[in-house]
Each structure stands twice: as structure tokens, then as C-alpha cells.
Amino acid sequence: MKPKAQITMFTVVLGVSIVLNFFSFGRLYLNSDDDPDLTWTEDAAEEAEAVASIKCSGHGMAFLDGLVSVEGKPVCECHACYTGPDCAGVIQGCFIEADSGDPMFLEPFWMQHASGSTIVLAPWHRMSYDLGDGSLISKELETRIHKLHEITKNANTDGKYIVFGAGSTQLLNAAVHALSVDNDPAASRVVASTPHYPGADRILDSDNYDFNGDTYTHKNDIGNFIEFVTSPDNPDGQLRKGILEGSNVKRIHDFAYYWPHYTAIPYPTDEDLMLFTLSTLTGHGGSRFGWAIVKDKAVYEDMLKYMSLSTYGVSKETQLRALKLLDVVIATAGREMFDFGYSTMKERWGKFSKVLSMSKRISCQQFDPLRFCNYFQELKGPTPPFVWLKCEREEDVDCNAVLKLVNMIDWP
Ligand SMILES: Cc1ncc(COP(=O)(O)O)c(C=O)c1O
Numbered sequence: 300m301k302p303k304a305q306i307t308m309f310t311v312v313l314g315v316s317i318v319l320n321f322f323s324f325g326r327l328y329l330n331s332d333d334d335p336d337l338t339w340t341e342d343a344a345e346e347a348e349a350v351a352s353i354k355c356s357g358h359g360m361a362f363l364d365g366l367v368s369v370e371g372k373p374v375c376e377c378h379a380c381y382t383g384p385d386c387a388g389v390i391q392g393c394f395i396e397a398d399s400g401d402p403m404f405l406e407p408f409w410m411q412h413a414s415g416s417t418i419v420l421a422p423w424h425r426m427s428y429d430l431g432d433g434s435l436i437s438k439e440l441e442t443r444i445h446k447l448h449e450i451t452k453n454a455n456t457d458g459k460y461i462v463f464g465a466g467s468t469q470l471l472n473a474a475v476h477a478l479s480v481d482n483d484p485a486a487s488r489v490v491a492s493t494p495h496y497p498g499a500d501r502i503l504d505s506d507n508y509d510f511n512g513d514t515y516t517h518k519n520d521i522g523n524f525i526e527f528v529t530s531p532d533n534p535d536g537q538l539r540k541g542i543l544e545g546s547n548v549k550r551i552h553d554f555a556y557y558w559p560h561y562t563a564i565p566y567p568t569d570e571d572l573m574l575f576t577l578s579t580l581t582g583h584g585g586s587r588f589g590w591a592i593v594k595d596k597a598v599y600e601d602m603l604k605y606m607s608l609s610t611y612g613v614s615k616e617t618q619l620r621a622l623k624l625l626d627v628v629i630a631t632a633g634r635e636m637f638d639f640g641y642s643t644m645k646e647r648w649g650k651f652s653k654v655l656s657m658s659k660r661i662s663c664q665q666f667d668p669l670r671f672c673n674y675f676q677e678l679k680g681p682t683p684p685f686v687w688l689k690c691e692r693e694e695d696v697d698c699n700a701v702l703k704l705v706n707m708i709d710w711p
Pocket residue numbers: 400465466467468469496498529532533553555575576577578579584588589
């Protein structure tokens with residue numbers, strides 16, 4: 300080849316090489332959001348975003364597994380008291396059902412944090428009964444739970460064991476079995492201070508356990524007791540401690556509301572058996588995920604056995620979901636979620652207190668004074684998710700009937 304032709308050839312090859320490199324660089328660094336390699340997730344992602352974009356006026360939501368129109372398309376499922384195709388209509392004379400709680404107040408937070416917390420579930424995701432290491436508990440999720448308590452400063456988990464359950468409801472059953480003498484739930488008397496939440500009532504007051512009612516009535520009794528302590532309490536929001544004394548007394552501490560959106564965190568709890576739940580932490584009651592933090596190895600093993608025999612652990616899909624949600628919480632050391640949660644609760648309490656102050660007939664619980672919150676590093680008052688109402692007039696013996704007059708259905 301002549302020198303001129305050689306130079307021309309060299310120039311062409313160099314030119315092609317630069318162009319190719321330019322495109323490779325562009326694909327790698329400039330266009331990474333537009334990854335052309337996405338194949339099997341694309342349809343699912345489009346489907347998920349399409350259903351999420353259905354407008355329900357902020358009073359409802361459409362779901363992939365929810366109600367559908369006659370054409371088979373997902374439609375809005377409206378919140379209580381709202382109606383219409385876009386949930387914009389108010390149902391006149393609708394009753395507020397205040398006889399149970401559903402922590403949906405964090406839904407807007409999760410809608411703002413969709414990209415960090417969305418999971419893609421492949422059909423082959425963890426089909427096996429066990430995880431790779433033969434256990435039923437994701438080690439990564441366990442690590443996140445330790446981290447979460449460390450940043451929130453609400454529980455000391457050092458050297459303790461963690462058991463996962465389908466919400467604290469299942470863990471409460473596991474705990475009563477594990478703490479009962481000879482694992483026989485009928486051999487120990489179970490007590491809880493009143494007022495306590497109906498969920499605990501339903502479990503403890505069932506045929507499975509020897510439920511003996513209010514703790515105070517057994518203050519001087521001797522025998523085997525399992526004391527159920529909820530702190531802050533549902534419904535009155537008070538921080539509580541155990542009451543019974545003695546070596547035959549075992550305690551289950553339900554700390555469902557011991558998080559900075561509901562209460563000041565004055566100290567990290569350090570009890571033998573503590574229950575926590577995703578339902579009240581992130582608002583995902585439907586995912587059915589909770590954890591117990593257990594000091595004693597034998598109790599931990601008994602609880603694991605109960606979990607294994609009752610449901611063979613917690614669904615792996617739920618564990619993955621919890622992991623991604625906790626990652627979002629931990630990413631800002633909890634600040635974004637707890638700030639949002641606290642200010643939402645505070646605003647609601649402000650509105651509610653204003654309305655209630657106009658009534659001489661109904662009042663609500665007195666609150667604890669401000670306390671220093673180790674998480675927010677400032678004085679905070681309680682912002683509990685429940686109200687403990689009282690009818691002030693002597694003649695209002697049936698307080699539920701009074702509340703029904705203003706379209707409220709309360710606990711019986
Ligand atoms: C005191 C208390 N503990 C636990 C829960 C949540 O139970 P789970 O984790 O089973 O959803 C609630 C929900 O209302 C509650 O009020």
C-alpha cells in the first residue's frame with residue numbers, strides 16, 4: 300500500500316474507533332437510566348406505574364390485585380366515607396369507624412419514596428422453603444433491624460436474639476407459649492393492665508390461654524404469671540412499666556408505638572422480651588411483619604420452634620419488602636420518615652384537640668408532660684395514634700351511644 304493510502308486507511312480506522320468508543324461511553328455513563336437490557340421487568344414496571352397513575356382524589360387507591368371495571372381494568376378503591384369512580388364523592392351521614400386502627404397516615408410518605416422502596420419480584424425469587432443458609436430468617440434484614448434500633452435509640456439489641464413473625468400478633472402467641480411453664484399456655488396466668496387494645500384481648504382472652512384480666516387485681520397474688528405490657532399503651536398513649544414482682548413473673552413488652560412519630564424516646568428499652576412491628580413503624584400492616592427481641596436463648600429457641608410449627612417462618616416476599624422499606628428509613632437515619640410521621644400526627648392532634656375543646660360532654664386522656672427525646676434531641680410531647688375518650692356527664696352511662704349521635708362507632 301502507498302503511504303498516502305496507508306494514512307487514509309489509518310484515519311478511517313481511528314475515526315471508526317473514536318465513534319465506537321463514544322457510543323460505548325455514552326451507553327455506559329450518559330444513558331444508564333435508559334438501559335436497553337431491561338427485558339422481563341419492563342411489562343411489570345409499566346403495569347405497576349399504570350395502576351399507580353389512576354387518580355382517586357387522594358381518597359382511595361387502585362391496585363393490581365384490586366377491584367376491576369366490567370372491562371377488567373383496575374378501578375379506585377375508596378377510603379371510608381368516600382365514593383364515586385375517582386372517590387371524590389362524600390357519603391352523607393357516613394359513620395366513622397374508630398373501633399380499630401390502620402396506620403395509613405404514612406401512605407403519602409411511601410408514595411414520595413416509591414423509587415427507593417419498590418421491589419421487583421421474579422417468579423423464581425426464593426422458591427425454596429429455606430434461605431441459602433438453611434434458616435428462615437434473612438440475615439440482611441436482621442442486620443437492618445439492629446441498625447434501625449441503634450439509630451432510633453429506642454431499644455438495646457446488643458447480644459439479643461431476633462425472631463420474625465407475621466406481625467406482633469403471631470409473635471405474641473409464640474411468646475406466651477415460650478414463657479409458659481413447660482410450654483403449656485394453660486399453666487401460667489396471663490394478665491394485662493387495662494385499658495389495653497382489643498387485639499390483645501382477642502388473643503389473650505381466647506380458649507388457648509388462662510387470661511386473668513387486669514394486672515392490678517393480681518398485684519399481691521403469688522404464682523406463675525405472664526404480664527403483657529404495652530408501652531406507649533393503646534389506647535391511652537401512656538408509657539408503662541411492668542407491675543407484678545417476683546421470680547415467677549415473666550413479661551412480654553409490646554413496643555409497637557415506641558417510635559419517634561408517636562412518642563418522645565427518653566431511653567432505649569432493655570427488656571427480656573420486646574415486640575416490634577412494621578405495621579406501626581412504616582404503616583405496612585398488610586405485609587404482616589413483626590420481630591421479637593429476646594434476651595434468653597432458651598426462650599428464643601422455643602419461639603423459633605413455635606414459628607416453625609405454625610407457619611414455617613415468615614414469607615420470603617415479606618422479608619424482602621421489609622428489607623427495602625427499612626433501607627429507605629435507614630438511608631436518612633430515620634429522619635425523613637419520622638419527621639413526616641411526627642408532623643402528620645401533630646397536625647392531626649392539633650385539629651382534633653380544637654374540635655374536642657368545643658365539647659363539654661366528651662373529653663380525652665391527659666397527656667404525659669414533654670420529655671427529652673433522645674432521637675430528635677429536643678423536648679417532645681406524645682402524639683399517639685389513639686384517643687381515649689371519656690363521656691363527662693353522669694347520665695351518659697352508655698358512652699358508645701353518645702358517640703353514635705355524632706356518627707362515631709367506638710370500641711364496645
Ligand atoms: C398495641 C399494639 N400492638 C401491636 C399492633 C399491631 O399488631 P400486628 O403487628 O399484628 O399488626 C397494634 C395494632 O393496632 C397495637 O395497637
